[in-house]
Amino acid sequence: MANSSLAYLFQKVWCRLRFLGKSLYRFKISLSWAVSLAFGGLVAVATGLVLYFSVQASFENTRQLGWENAHFSINAVDTAFRNFFNPVEEAILDAHDYIESEGFYLDDKAEVMATLKGLLLADRHIEMAAMIDQTGKIWGTKRVSGAQQQLFYGDDDAPFPVSKLRFPHGSWPSKTDITAWARLIQTPHANYAVVAARIHGEHSLRGTLIASVSLERLSDFLDQISIGSHRTLFLMGGNGRVIAYSNGALPEVTEKPLLSTIEAYGDPVLAQMRPYLVGEKAFLGEEGRLKMAILQENGKEHLLLLKTLDNAGRGNLMAGIYLPAETAFDEYNRMILSLFAGLAVMFVAIAVAVALARRLAAPLQEVSRRAALVGELKFDEIAPMSNSRIRELDHVAQTINTSIGGLERLACYVPRGLMSKLVAMDYTSAVAPSQQHLTMLFTDIVSFTSLSEELETRDLAKLLNDHFAMIMEAVESEGGTLDKFMGDGVLAFWNAPDAREDHAAAALRAARKIADALQKKNASGTVPPLRLRIGLHTGKVIVGNVGGRTQKNYTVVGDAVNVSNRLQLMGKQLAPEAEVVIVASEATAAQLPCHAGLKSAGVHNIRGRLAPVEIWLEVRPATALTRQEHSRSRRYSKHRVNI
Numbered sequence: 001m002a003n004s005s006l007a008y009l010f011q012k013v014w015c016r017l018r019f020l021g022k023s024l025y026r027f028k029i030s031l032s033w034a035v036s037l038a039f040g041g042l043v044a045v046a047t048g049l050v051l052y053f054s055v056q057a058s059f060e061n062t063r064q065l066g067w068e069n070a071h072f073s074i075n076a077v078d079t080a081f082r083n084f085f086n087p088v089e090e091a092i093l094d095a096h097d098y099i100e101s102e103g104f105y106l107d108d109k110a111e112v113m114a115t116l117k118g119l120l121l122a123d124r125h126i127e128m129a130a131m132i133d134q135t136g137k138i139w140g141t142k143r144v145s146g147a148q149q150q151l152f153y154g155d156d157d158a159p160f161p162v163s164k165l166r167f168p169h170g171s172w173p174s175k176t177d178i179t180a181w182a183r184l185i186q187t188p189h190a191n192y193a194v195v196a197a198r199i200h201g202e203h204s205l206r207g208t209l210i211a212s213v214s215l216e217r218l219s220d221f222l223d224q225i226s227i228g229s230h231r232t233l234f235l236m237g238g239n240g241r242v243i244a245y246s247n248g249a250l251p252e253v254t255e256k257p258l259l260s261t262i263e264a265y266g267d268p269v270l271a272q273m274r275p276y277l278v279g280e281k282a283f284l285g286e287e288g289r290l291k292m293a294i295l296q297e298n299g300k301e302h303l304l305l306l307k308t309l310d311n312a313g314r315g316n317l318m319a320g321i322y323l324p325a326e327t328a329f330d331e332y333n334r335m336i337l338s339l340f341a342g343l344a345v346m347f348v349a350i351a352v353a354v355a356l357a358r359r360l361a362a363p364l365q366e367v368s369r370r371a372a373l374v375g376e377l378k379f380d381e382i383a384p385m386s387n388s389r390i391r392e393l394d395h396v397a398q399t400i401n402t403s404i405g406g407l408e409r410l411a412c413y414v415p416r417g418l419m420s421k422l423v424a425m426d427y428t429s430a431v432a433p434s435q436q437h438l439t440m441l442f443t444d445i446v447s448f449t450s451l452s453e454e455l456e457t458r459d460l461a462k463l464l465n466d467h468f469a470m471i472m473e474a475v476e477s478e479g480g481t482l483d484k485f486m487g488d489g490v491l492a493f494w495n496a497p498d499a500r501e502d503h504a505a506a507a508l509r510a511a512r513k514i515a516d517a518l519q520k521k522n523a524s525g526t527v528p529p530l531r532l533r534i535g536l537h538t539g540k541v542i543v544g545n546v547g548g549r550t551q552k553n554y555t556v557v558g559d560a561v562n563v564s565n566r567l568q569l570m571g572k573q574l575a576p577e578a579e580v581v582i583v584a585s586e587a588t589a590a591q592l593p594c595h596a597g598l599k600s601a602g603v604h605n606i607r608g609r610l611a612p613v614e615i616w617l618e619v620r621p622a623t624a625l626t627r628q629e630h631s632r633s634r635r636y637s638k639h640r641v642n643i
Helices: 001-026 031-102 109-122 216-225 329-374 389-409 448-454 457-477 502-526 559-574 593-597 626-643
Strands: 128-132 138-146 148-153 179-181 191-200 205-214 232-237 241-244 285-287 290-297 299-307 319-324 434-445 479-487 491-492 532-547 552-558 578-585 599-604 614-621
Touching: 031 109, 031 191, 031 205, 031 216, 031 232, 031 299, 031 319, 031 329, 109 138, 109 148, 128 191, 191 216, 191 232, 205 216, 216 232, 216 241, 232 389, 241 479, 285 448, 299 457, 299 593, 329 389, 389 532, 434 448, 434 457, 434 502, 434 559, 457 479, 457 502, 479 552, 491 502, 491 559, 502 532, 502 593, 532 559, 559 578, 559 614
Parallel strands: 532 578
Antiparallel strands: 128 138, 128 205, 138 148, 179 191, 191 205, 232 241, 232 319, 285 290, 290 299, 299 319, 434 491, 434 532, 479 491, 532 552, 578 614, 599 614
16 A cells, blocks of 8 residues: 555656656747856856955954954943052052051051052042941041042041941952951942951951042043043943943933933933833843844944953942944944945846847747748738858847748748637636625715716816725725726625735724725815715626637626625614714624624614614715715705706
């Protein structure tokens, strides 16, 4: 059984291959096209390969250069961060070593104060230095302006509550650490980063030396490295709080106090970073600890570079830069322009090659044309071939001229009718009629007869043409098939010839688009306002080519088509004053999710149907202008009848 199935499969494949081979054998291509394709293809392959490798190398070089520039830019922020904090840490370490090596008592406040003052003089970024002994006493000095200092004792005169200093993990990191960075401190006037160093005696802890720097000074420090650039530099904690900020990309940003969250800081670009930080969105690219993303702001794209810093105990910090994407991708844009220029050159070369090939093939095409006329025995239409400067082509021309002359003389002795062949006409295959489940849409203009008698022929034709164009646009936008125009009415259907599951929903969307467009046109006041009834019904119909042998029409036939027409007529009874009324049958509404907002109008009898049908409506009330026009039309209609 298995062997017979395999043999059958092999035979079927072999038959298909033979059929394909015969089809290819019968396929003919003109000499002009053959030479053009050969020449053009050769030029296209040659120039295309050169262009491809050039663009690939340029792209790779640009990509590498882009990442190198990104690393350089973000490392500048990292370097600024280290140049700001490392001297502070070194200064407090020097003070720590001095106090422990000299071994003076902490009670000697003059000596301690001198050391603290030296700390502020050692680094201009240090705002405050203080000592806390084991009893909790606090004394220190703070910078007032420039080199001027002011002594303080206790928390009251300190820039911030020194006694409430806390560390990221709740305690000193470890017994072996001499220094540690405390949690960032936020005050109404300034924000501080604080580094502490423990002072040990021979057998116990003697006190803690602390120094603080202003985060605002860190932002000023970042400003110095971003002068003249259209980029924004920032430092933030792992919790998304802004530690330092230098704005160069968005001058209109109103900055909030430091240590605010990225959402509250006032920078709309930073506010979009949270999904990337928590992993809800993926970065555009990553290389090591450097990450890249594209953020949108008021329709403009910005390139974001973000790097987690190796911060030596200062907490989870990230350095970042963002700048306009058009600035960041200048090199890529230039490369793309070069690519288009290369493509243009390639197409010009192909065009020249094709033109040359066709010029060379022209004489052989003349030979082919004359051979066809010979086959049809139309010797009187054959002109002699011109001589050619190419030896082989000139020889062919002379031979063809001689041969045609001999055949023409020979044909005088043979009846041409006996030699002619009948050529059968090829007709396009008609679409076979079939029964399908479709949704039909039928429209009709209310009181069109009265309107047609009021308008001039040209104005009426323009009004109808614009109205039909509006309906055609709505139907085609939802994938429908326009069947025919019937007076002022239109018939369209869905689910044929292309099948679709949502044919009822698509028909309703088209009906609503028609209603929206009509109401908008009526409101403009530029045309006579129209009122419209739209019927929707879903059912089985015959669809396909219907007609005679020489003329056919792709259309729908059946009772369901008539129902869609009668449904729109029910709109006259159910919503006589509406600007637009959409009347759908239960068969259509049942295929819509939650009836798609249609309202039930109850069960009604429809002419030609034995069983009553539940009807669903969507009514667009008429505006004052439409009601006024309709009232005028009705008065005109009554007057015409009385006459």
